[in-house]
Amino acid sequence: MARPQKLKLPEVLAEIKMSRAAFYRMRARGQAPRIHKLPNGQIRVNRTDLDAWWERCEERVA
Incomplete structure (x- = not known):
């Protein structure tokens, strides 16, 4: 079984385009x-x- 990919905080911030x-x-x-x-x-x-967080954000907007 593959381990889930873990992202560093700077990677997450860059992806969601948000400041720390x-x-x-x-x-x-x-x-x-x-x-x-x-x-x-x-x-x-x-x-x-x-990814689940992104989905929840999209549901709130729709």
């Missing part, structure tokens, strides 16, 4: 994609979680 500050504001409101914090403090986002 805006991302953390969304996260504080519970509106950002689910993150995983590594023991070294770095943040990762599963590709599947990011």
Whole structure:
């Protein structure tokens, strides 16, 4: 079974075209994609979680 692709936060921010500050504001409101914090403090986002988040965003607009 293949492990899910994990994206670094700068990759996620570039894809969604959002600043780090805006991302953390969304996260504080519970509106950002689910993150995983590594023991070294770095943040990762599963590709599947990011795609699901995009789907939810599209549903809200439609």
